[in-house]
Amino acid sequence: MVSTKMRSFPESAIRDMSLLADEIGAVNLAQGSPDFSAPAAVKRAGADAIREDYNQYEVTTGYPALRESIAAKAKRFNGLDADPEDDVTVVCGSTEGIVDAIVAVTDPGDKVIIPEPFYESYIPATIISGARPVHFQMTDPEFKLVEEQLKKAFSSRPRAIVLNTPNNPTGRVVSKAELGLVADLCTDYDVIAITDEIYEYITYDSKQHVSLASMGDMYERTITVSGLSKTFSVTGWRLGYVVANKDLSKAVRTIHDYTTVCAPTPLQRAATVALGLPESYYRGLAKTYDKKRRFMMSALEGLGFRFSRPEGAYYIFADYSELSDLDDYAFAEHLARKVGVATVPGSSFYADREGGKTKVRFTYTKKDATLEEAVARMNKNLG
Ligand code: PLP
DSSP states (O other): OOOHHHHTOOOOHHHHHHHHHHHHTOEEOSSOOOSSOOOHHHHHHHHHHHHTTOOSOOOTTOOHHHHHHHHHHHHHHHOOOOOTTTTEEEESHHHHHHHHHHHHHOOTTOEEEOOBSOOTTHHHHHHHTTOEEEOOBOOTTTOOOOHHHHHHHHTTOOSEEEEESSOTTTOOOOOHHHHHHHHHHHHHHTOEEEEEOTTTTOBOTTOOOOOGGGSTTGGGGEEEEEESTTTTTOGGGOOEEEEOOHHHHHHHHHHHHHHHSSSOHHHHHHHHHHHTSOHHHHHHHHHHHHHHHHHHHHHHHHHTOBOOOOOBTTEEEEEOTTTOOSOHHHHHHHIIIIIOEEOEEGGGGOSSTTTTTTEEEEEOOSOHHHHHHHHHHHHHHOO
16 A cells, blocks of 8 residues: 555656657657767766776765865856865755755645746655645746745745756746845745756856856755756766755755665766866757757747747747647647657646646757657648
């Protein structure tokens, strides 16, 4: 018999759509994992570390040289003064980092603000900790955080807020002004911010990623979560990290220790090589994704989808109401089975399933040839 808690877990629409894609041979634009290679130097470093026998437990907080690289990068790129010894923890993907963070700061019954639409793992992470999600919807179609709604959510006296920028599924890069509103409310209501910045290096049109923890005194009350999955195209390596002050990090580390012990030892060695790649690597990454973004925007616009131009990450959250009256699950099923392209139904990113019900999410973290095939199928079969 499973727990009541387990029964309140939502199904993973992303996993279900990926399984369907595999089963019927649809092009998988549902799952946000690249179908192209990770950087050769990083792969080589992983293989070397295994061969050189770095195959046993690493210290639970993370390989010291990697923590130093993360602290240096947090200073350089995010504007954070993190002590590599006390403030940085290497975990098994940002997914684990978010669970650790929520468990670390909430007691059963506490509230956690999760703006909609959201990345699906935040809800189970909250349920695991015994806390309760509190939602409000970002404006549609701009997907902004507005003061009135934020204030209402904070007035419910939450313990924490989870904020994801650049955002999945909307592609929004949260502005400094919006982050300022969140920072003020966190301070006024004594709330901890947990930020998911996994797409921090993928931004477009000169949009700048800003870390909430870099604003004013927010470092003291922010748990910054990121990882290597998206930046280095190694989603299967399960490498993430958490940056927070000593007290918050201590709690995160305890949970990490008792759940996963440590992140994969040889891959942590390879991660130091990844973080040592030159600036040109990051520029190249954003440029490559920008090309894919433009290709998909133009194709989807031509087909009659409507959407806000993604400012970051690698998704297009597209409204199809000019193309079909089907609801989002039925439309995604039609796209997969009849057209041959798998996407994710929009309402799966909302607790209030009315949100997103005329939308599907496309990812473009795929080879050009994969995207071209998907577009060819839609041009031929959609309509
Ligand atoms: N956070 C967001 C917003 C994501 O979109 C994803 C993956 O799609 C993750 C976290 C998972 O990252 P990781 O592989 O580091 O667990």
